[in-house]
Structures are given as structure tokens and as C-alpha cells.
Ligand SMILES: [Fe+2]
């Protein structure tokens with residue numbers, strides 16, 4: 001079992017479930033909604049396709065082992081985590097329905113394939129390994145989310161009607177980034193399983209995401225037109241190379257004693273909470289209510 005550090009306990013305590021409602025009008029959003037770039041737009045569509053079923057899997061795997069949690073703060077954080085992920089699934093389903101309506105019809109079949117893959121993982125992996133896979137994927141989402149909150153260049157290419165979804169999701173992924181990890185540790189999860197499952201998860205995640213992405217590119221008739229996607233691939237991997245920049249954060253997961261809160265994002269989160277949901281927050285109009293585990297706030 002990995003050692004717990006009390007210094008981390010307070011960071012993951014404040015995880016409200018914000019009930020939001022975004023509108024995605026297929027007639028108003030361009031197909032290439034990210035920087036007018038088919039490669040990056042369909043890559044983000046592919047990620048979004050994975051979220052509803054993927055996040056349902058995360059919630060299940062945390063629920064399965066939450067009985068090991070003794071710390072009341074962590075128990076409250078688990079409630080917040082479940083609420084946030086459920087809301088992400090709901091809004092990403094709405095987003096996915098938009099690109100389905102715009103013609104990415106293969107998304108229906110691809111989501112069924114994802115369900116099949118996750119069912120196989122449920123069948124073949126024991127509960128601690130399923131939670132380790134959740135920790136690995138939560139590390140991915142936390143890394144990408146933090147980068148998108150820190151670097152305007154990652155956000156400003158998004159169409160104005162789509163940006164709120166991704167920025168809200170990024171904020172909440174960072175708010176709850178340590179929850180699955182802390183439950184894994186409370187359940188006695190160890191280092192070898194954690195890093196072994198990370199390697200397996202990385203391979204499966206990239207393979208499946210590439211599979212979905214390739215189908216979307218094919219459906220847009222650009223799979224065999226490299227000049228149409230070289231620009232996007234360069235943007236992602238070379239300059240500014242957002243994904244290449246994440247490699248050090250990815251590798252930090254392999255350090256014994258790693259904890260998601262080693263990267264202190266409290267100041268970043270405070271800034272974004274105010275900016276999005278403060279008195280004059282950009283997403284205030286999209287907010288239908290806020291529920292904090294243990295207290296009804298609004
Ligand atoms: Fe999420």
C-alpha cells in the first residue's frame with residue numbers, strides 16, 4: 001500500500017456538483033469547431049465520445065470500493081466526484097448528439113464498441129485494477145484540463161458556443177483529480193498495480209481514441225488526405241505541441257509516492273471558479289443550481 005500524506009487531505013475536499021445546461025445547436029456550430037481544423041476538432045469529438053461511458057465506468061469503480069473510506073472529508077469528496085462526473089456525462093451526451101446530427105453517424109456504432117470494451121474490462125479485471133484504470137484516466141483528464149486552464153492558446157481556438165463545455169469540465173476535473181486516487185489508496189491499492197495498469201491503460205486509451213478518430217476522419221473524407229490533417233497534428237504534437245508538453249506530467253505518475261495534488265492547482269481553481277461562476281461569472285447564466293455534499297447552497 002502507498003503511504004498517505006495528510007498534507008493532501010484538504011485539497012480534494014471542495015467538490016460541488018454544479019448543475020449546468022449548455023445548448024449545442026448543430027446548425028450554428030461549424031463542423032471544424034476548433035481553429036477551423038478538421039484534425040483537432042474530430043480528435044476532441046473522439047475524446048467527447050468516450051466521456052459518457054468512460055465516466056460511468058469511473059463512478060462505478062469508485063463506488064465499488066468506497067466502503068474502505070474512513071475519512072469523512074474523502075467520503076464527501078466521493079459524493080462530489082459522483083455528482084460532477086454524472087453531470088459531465090449528461091452534457092457530453094448533448095454535445096455528442098450535436099456532432100451526430102452534423103453527420104458523424106459512426107459515433108453510434110463506436111460508442112457500442114466502447115461499451116463492449118468496458119464490459120470486457122469489468123469482466124476481466126478485479127475491482128482494485130478497475131479503480132487503478134480510473135486513476136490512470138483521471139490523471140490524463142487532470143493533465144489535459146490543467147493545461148487548457150493555464151494556456152489560453154488551447155482554449156481560444158474553440159468555437160464560442162463550445163468553449164464553455166470544455167472549460168467547465170476542465171475546472172471540475174481538476175477539482176476532483178485526487179478522489180479516485182485517494183479511494184484507491186484507502187482501499188489498499190499498491191504501486192505495482194497502479195503503474196502496471198497505467199501502462200496498459202495508456203496503450204488501450206491511445207489505440208481506442210485513434211480508432212475513433214480515424215473513423216471520424218474517414219467520415220469527413222480526409223483520412224487519406226494528409227495535407228488536411230498535418231496542420232492539426234503539428235499543432236498537437238510539435239508546435240505549440242500541447243500533448244508533447246504533457247509528457248513530464250504523465251511520467252510523474254510513475255514516481256513512487258506520487259499524488260495528484262503534488263501539482264498544486266488551488267490558486268488556478270480559485271481564479272477559474274470566480275471567472276466562470278462568480279457574481280459576474282461567464283457561465284453564471286448556464287448554472288441551474290449548486291449542490292455541495294452536506295449542504296444545500298443554491
Ligand atoms: Fe469528467
Ligand SMILES: [Fe+2]
Pocket residue numbers: 085138141173176
Ligand atoms: Fe474525472
